[in-house]
Amino acid sequence: MQRQPLYLKIYNDLESYILNGSLAVGDKVYTEAEIMGKYGVSRITATRALNELESNGYIERKRRIGSFVTNTKRT
Secondary structure, three states, X not given: OOOOXXXXXXXXXXXXXXXXXXXXXXXXXXXXXXXXXXHOOOHHHHHHHHHHHHHOOOEEEEOOOEEEEOOOOOO
């Protein structure tokens, strides 16, 4: 059984929070520093998870402000 990359675990956790309504449209998502502390990962890993969420349309990242849940696609 192949081990799941850490960024993908973070991505899946945050995606599920968004899809189940724990994080609503407009809510602020964890910062890179918060993800680093919560999951014990590097900044690169935290950044990759957030970048994947952004590229899939779940969040919008605003420099120096934070990441926010966008209109989510429900599939």
